[in-house]
Amino acid sequence: MLKGKKALITGAAHPQGIGYAIAQKLAQHGASLVITDLDAKLLAETKETFEKSGFEVYTSQFDVTDFQETKSAIEQALKDVGPIDILVNNVGGSYRVSKEEMAYTHKELRPHAFTGILNIDIDRWHQLINVNLHSAFYVSKLIIPSMIERRYGKIINMSSVVGRKGAPKEETFTSAPYAIAKAGVVALTRQLALELGDYNINVNCIAPGLIRSGRGQMAQENMNPEDYNAIIRQIPLQRIGEVREVADIAYCLATDMFSYVTGQTIDVNGGTYFS
Numbered sequence: 001m002l003k004g005k006k007a008l009i010t011g012a013a014h015p016q017g018i019g020y021a022i023a024q025k026l027a028q029h030g031a032s033l034v035i036t037d038l039d040a041k042l043l044a045e046t047k048e049t050f051e052k053s054g055f056e057v058y059t060s061q062f063d064v065t066d067f068q069e070t071k072s073a074i075e076q077a078l079k080d081v082g083p084i085d086i087l088v089n090n091v092g093g094s095y096r097v098s099k100e101e102m103a104y105t106h107k108e109l110r111p112h113a114f115t116g117i118l119n120i121d122i123d124r125w126h127q128l129i130n131v132n133l134h135s136a137f138y139v140s141k142l143i144i145p146s147m148i149e150r151r152y153g154k155i156i157n158m159s160s161v162v163g164r165k166g167a168p169k170e171e172t173f174t175s176a177p178y179a180i181a182k183a184g185v186v187a188l189t190r191q192l193a194l195e196l197g198d199y200n201i202n203v204n205c206i207a208p209g210l211i212r213s214g215r216g217q218m219a220q221e222n223m224n225p226e227d228y229n230a231i232i233r234q235i236p237l238q239r240i241g242e243v244r245e246v247a248d249i250a251y252c253l254a255t256d257m258f259s260y261v262t263g264q265t266i267d268v269n270g271g272t273y274f275s
């Protein structure tokens with residue numbers, strides 16, 4: 001269904017991550033891939049794994065919070081592989097969002113105390129807004145002109161359930177700037193949908209709840225079982241989600257199956273929140 005389409009997915013190198021699962025799903029349906037990440041080692045390993053599966057893969061390593069670095073990398077990618085049909089702005093998170101943190105595995109990074117507006121460190125605020133919101137704005141701004149030229153494009157942004165409802169104080173693996181940035185991603189989605197509809201570009205968003213990516217697993221491993229079970233009990237489907245369940249929605253949004261859907265945020269959260 002995606003044969004002949006080129007998909008660029010940011011933050012797709014981590015084999016347990018949502019971006020990786022989306023890239024894999026799109027490639028299984030025929031798309032050729034441009035995968036980007038900050039982590040050069042994981043990126044090289046993922047390229048090798050994907051190529052062994054017969055996928056066509058181009059990789060680009062850059063820090064998506066740095067506009068100049070992102071601009072050079074995207075311009076080079078467009079020169080090397082040509083225009084992009086599907087853009088998945090997946091990069092984000094509350095951990096492993098800087099070069100220093102890349103040195104740690106998910107297991108080594110411990111959830112910190114809840115960081116709200118009153119106790120957030122200013123640098124961390126900027127870092128989290130950059131990686132979760134500015135990243136999607138930067139990459140979209142650089143890719144959209146070639147979509148406009150061809151009157152075709154699918155953009156999929158990644159928000160979070162906390163971007164829909166706010167970050168509760170008892171959740172130690174999230175934070176206020178993360179929730180605010182992810183709410184910004186929902187707003188960015190609506191704005192782009194309004195600006196790009198007449199160019200036949202669909203812009204949608206996915207807002208996952210707790211998903212068993214590396215990060216979801218870390219939350220499980222590092223919380224005391226009682227707290228973890230209390231979270232699970234609050235999820236109507238009584239379990240955390242799998243990366244596949246996010247990738248399946250991304251796949252639908254990337255195809256023409258959802259061609260009359262734009263500006264929407266799809267909640268993939270086991271029923272934790274609905275609007």
Ligand SMILES: NC(=O)c1ccc[n+]([C@@H]2O[C@H](COP(=O)([O-])OP(=O)(O)OC[C@H]3O[C@@H](n4cnc5c(N)ncnc54)[C@H](O)[C@@H]3O)[C@@H](O)[C@H]2O)c1
Pocket residue numbers: 010011012013014016017018019036037038039062063064065090091092093094095096097098131158159160161207208209210211212213214215216
């Ligand atoms: N896992 C969840 O429970 C969950 C829930 C809601 C939303 N999300 C969102 O889904 C997306 C993917 O989450 P995940 O759990 O798979 O995360 P992950 O940490 O497994 O993957 C994120 C990827 O982004 C890369 N990255 C981080 N900072 C970067 C930077 N500055 N420049 C380039 N690459 C960078 C990392 O190396 C990693 O490969 C994120 O936007 C996250 O906020 C995840």
